[in-house]
Amino acid sequence: MNHTNYQIENWKHQLQNSIRTREELAKWIHISPEEEAGIQALSHTRWSITPYYASLMDPDDPNCPIRKQVIPSIHEKENRYGMDDYLMFKENRRDEADIRPDAIGRQYKDRIAFTVTDRCGIYCRHCFRKEVVVDQEIQLRFDVDEGIAWISEHPEIRDVLITGGDPLMLSDDKLEYLIRKLREIPHIEMIRFGSRLPVVLPQRITPGLKRVLGGFHRVPIWLNTQVNHPKEITPQLAHAVYDLLSCGVNVGNQMVLLKGINDDDATFKKLHLKLLQARIRPYYVFYCEPAPGIDHFRTSVERGAELIRDNLRGHTTGLAQPMYVLATNIGKIPLMPDYYIQEKTEEHYILKNHRGETTTIPNIPEVE
Numbered sequence: 001m002n003h004t005n006y007q008i009e010n011w012k013h014q015l016q017n018s019i020r021t022r023e024e025l026a027k028w029i030h031i032s033p034e035e036e037a038g039i040q041a042l043s044h045t046r047w048s049i050t051p052y053y054a055s056l057m058d059p060d061d062p063n064c065p066i067r068k069q070v071i072p073s074i075h076e077k078e079n080r081y082g083m084d085d086y087l088m089f090k091e092n093r094r095d096e097a098d099i100r101p102d103a104i105g106r107q108y109k110d111r112i113a114f115t116v117t118d119r120c121g122i123y124c125r126h127c128f129r130k131e132v133v134v135d136q137e138i139q140l141r142f143d144v145d146e147g148i149a150w151i152s153e154h155p156e157i158r159d160v161l162i163t164g165g166d167p168l169m170l171s172d173d174k175l176e177y178l179i180r181k182l183r184e185i186p187h188i189e190m191i192r193f194g195s196r197l198p199v200v201l202p203q204r205i206t207p208g209l210k211r212v213l214g215g216f217h218r219v220p221i222w223l224n225t226q227v228n229h230p231k232e233i234t235p236q237l238a239h240a241v242y243d244l245l246s247c248g249v250n251v252g253n254q255m256v257l258l259k260g261i262n263d264d265d266a267t268f269k270k271l272h273l274k275l276l277q278a279r280i281r282p283y284y285v286f287y288c289e290p291a292p293g294i295d296h297f298r299t300s301v302e303r304g305a306e307l308i309r310d311n312l313r314g315h316t317t318g319l320a321q322p323m324y325v326l327a328t329n330i331g332k333i334p335l336m337p338d339y340y341i342q343e344k345t346e347e348h349y350i351l352k353n354h355r356g357e358t359t360t361i362p363n364i365p366e367v368e
């Protein structure tokens, strides 16, 4: 497909023709014995790959980072460390006075996550919401009107993250309704979308969607996507991002740190440099959370901070610096490389830079 006509390819056609069986997958890649076993063992879970995303797969490499993100793996059956009912533990803690619809996840006072669907363009095998979205072991009610009513009754909420599943799976009409209703609430100051569709189905960024999301308004729209590997940064993605930006939607990235996919120095650095080339601002790198069945994707907690320290901080432009965070049931905990202040006395600080060089600056008291 040529990048100039990426919008002409109908996104619904892509979804209708997504790959959901072993036979369809065999038309794209040479399926490895391990993948065969995974597909068989996980056939009861949702899996689906858009033809566009499938075109990024290496047909001959079972370790292809695209294949590993979307093809069910037999390792998902092993769960030594993941917590069952992880989503309930993480997002739905509440005291008795705090009655909320299932669609509203709250960890902070002034902002909430508003889940509007459990459908996605692809079903990422590493998803921390896997129990709802991929395995469908937890059933929740995601009612848009119920969520809007709750938000309008809570004047302390100023920022709404619309999430899923993937909220851009909703039709333009439904999105238009959702945005209009939220913008009618006087205390809402900003709307954010979390969506992987620009990466896995860039055809979704249609002129119709641009009309729904775009244009100047008191309540701006931000969008964070999830690019996990440089192979995902294609001319089609870059055009979709350009289209979003040109109608007024800022685009950031929330990478998930995944073992064997993006946890090596070269891939991590290349990804962050390429993100900027595609006009995507690196925002977060997430530690792979303790959700069940994804042990095989998890690195050490320290790895994310090490990757930022060794490849980005000081090594390249400040725009390419994401924050490394561990998302927990009490909110996101930033875990940044801790090597700057080597020593502090009453007289001075000794500071270390990314090359390991040190310098001394005076410890100057604050002037009254």
Ligand code: SF4
Pocket (backbone or CB within 6 Å): 119, 120, 121, 122, 123, 124, 125, 126, 127, 128, 129, 130, 133, 134, 164, 165, 166, 196
């Ligand atoms: S697109 Fe997001 S919600 Fe959907 S499976 Fe992937 S990580 Fe999970």
